[in-house]
Amino acid sequence: MTKASDIDDKEILLVVENSCIERGIWSNTTIVAEKYSEFPFKVVAAKLSKLLRRGLLTGCDCGCRGDWELTKQGREFAGIQVEWRDNPAEWFIEQGLVGPIRD
Numbered sequence: 813m814t815k816a817s818d819i820d821d822k823e824i825l826l827v828v829e830n831s832c833i834e835r836g837i838w839s840n841t842t843i844v845a846e847k848y849s850e851f852p853f854k855v856v857a858a859k860l861s862k863l864l865r866r867g868l869l870t871g872c873d874c875g876c877r878g879d880w881e882l883t884k885q886g887r888e889f890a891g892i893q894v895e896w897r898d899n900p901a902e903w904f905i906e907q908g909l910v911g912p913i914r915d
């Protein structure tokens with residue numbers, strides 16, 4: 813059985829980051845899961861949820877599409893030097909507004 817801890821933190825953060833850059837907007841659980849075809853979908857979803865709770869990602873882990881994007885802290889953790897944009901969801905969180913941010 814594969815577990816969320818079998819997925820490397822830095823590696824999946826880079827998958828999310830690259831997917832965001834490609835799309836020009838936040839990523840989705842489905843897109844990230846496609847890159848981890850050897851893992852069940854729910855394991856990839858659980859991994860993203862854990863990274864959300866550690867403050868490394870913004871997004872939503874309710875089972876919707878996710879809208880994942882790295883936080884400043886997440887980019888630092890993954891060793892990303894250049895931010896492709898300021899994560900707009902972080903601004904909302906800093907204002908004390910909670911819940912998923914929609915485009």
Ligand SMILES: [Zn+2]
Pocket residue numbers: 872873874875876877878912
């Ligand atoms: Zn949701």
